[in-house]
Amino acid sequence: MLELQSIAKRWTPKGASPRVLLQDINLQVQPRETVALLGPSGSGKSTLLKIIAGLEAPDAGRVLCQGQDITAKPPERRGFALMFQDFALFPHLNVQDNVAFGLVEQGLRRNDAREKAQTMLQRFGMQPYARSKVWQLSGGEQQRAALARALITEPKVLLLDEPFSALDADLRQTLRAEFQARITSSPMAVVWVTHDEAEARSVGARGFRLVDGRLLPVW
Numbered sequence: 323m324l325e326l327q328s329i330a331k332r333w334t335p336k337g338a339s340p341r342v343l344l345q346d347i348n349l350q351v352q353p354r355e356t357v358a359l360l361g362p363s364g365s366g367k368s369t370l371l372k373i374i375a376g377l378e379a380p381d382a383g384r385v386l387c388q389g390q391d392i393t394a395k396p397p398e399r400r401g402f403a404l405m406f407q408d409f410a411l412f413p414h415l416n417v418q419d420n421v422a423f424g425l426v427e428q429g430l431r432r433n434d435a436r437e438k439a440q441t442m443l444q445r446f447g448m449q450p451y452a453r454s455k456v457w458q459l460s461g462g463e464q465q466r467a468a469l470a471r472a473l474i475t476e477p478k479v480l481l482l483d484e485p486f487s488a489l490d491a492d493l494r495q496t497l498r499a500e501f502q503a504r505i506t507s508s509p510m511a512v513v514w515v516t517h518d519e520a521e522a523r524s525v526g527a528r529g530f531r532l533v534d535g536r537l538l539p540v541w
């Protein structure tokens with residue numbers, strides 16, 4: 323289980339007074355549960371995901387995973403996966419090596435990691451693209467490859483930051499259903515950030531809106 327306890331974060335723009343981005347954020351997400359996070363641009367959604375991932379430190383509060391305080395744990399030791407819309411894949415690696423990346427980082431031998439990546443790509447119907455350059459793929463294929471890369475390490479927590487924001491409406495809908503099916507088949511706690519309320523309602527058993535630094539339950 324992922325748990326946020328009284329998370330707070332301020333941000334001081336250059337030459338301006340400090341702004342409260344997050345205040346007293348409390349949230350629990352169970353394994354196999356997806357929580358949707360809505361909120362206006364600049365409200366701190368990505369910042370909250372970065373705090374969960376360990377890429378940013380909160381000013382106050384704690385992040386717990388399975389009851390353990392991991393607030394000070396570096397991102398690579400959390401066993402979490404992140405998927406952002408931008409720079410989702412490494413442009414200098416082919417698809418297979420992108421997918422294998424997390425396993426190599428965990429210390430698996432490159433050939434073993436590639437073999438596992440092949441299996442993963444097969445499951446995603448992406449094997450024909452294994453040797454392709456990332457920029458040769460369509461937007462939807464890139465996001466599929468990014469999800470394969472996120473899931474291959476069997477993360478305890480999956481953080482999705484606007485995964486479909488660059489895709490057209492039809493493709494968003496197709497991928498939404500596909501991602502949901504893949505995500506719910508593993509025991510992860512998922513936080514899914516999106517601007518799109520219809521998407522949020524379809525993916526999230528519970529939904530929250532980040533307004534003035536606070537997390538308001540919407541459903």
Ligand SMILES: Nc1ncnc2c1ncn2[C@@H]1O[C@H](COP(=O)(O)OP(=O)(O)OP(=O)(O)O)[C@@H](O)[C@H]1O
Pocket residue numbers: 332333343361362363364365366367368369370
């Ligand atoms: N290093 C930083 N740490 C915290 N906040 C920052 C930092 N740099 C910029 N900010 C500001 O914090 C605010 C929140 O940014 P954040 O990216 O979390 O918003 P968001 O809700 O994800 O917005 P969007 O929907 O546009 O992606 C923005 O005003 C941003 O400019």
Ligand SMILES: [Mg+2]
Pocket residue numbers: 367368369483
């Ligand atoms: Mg954002």
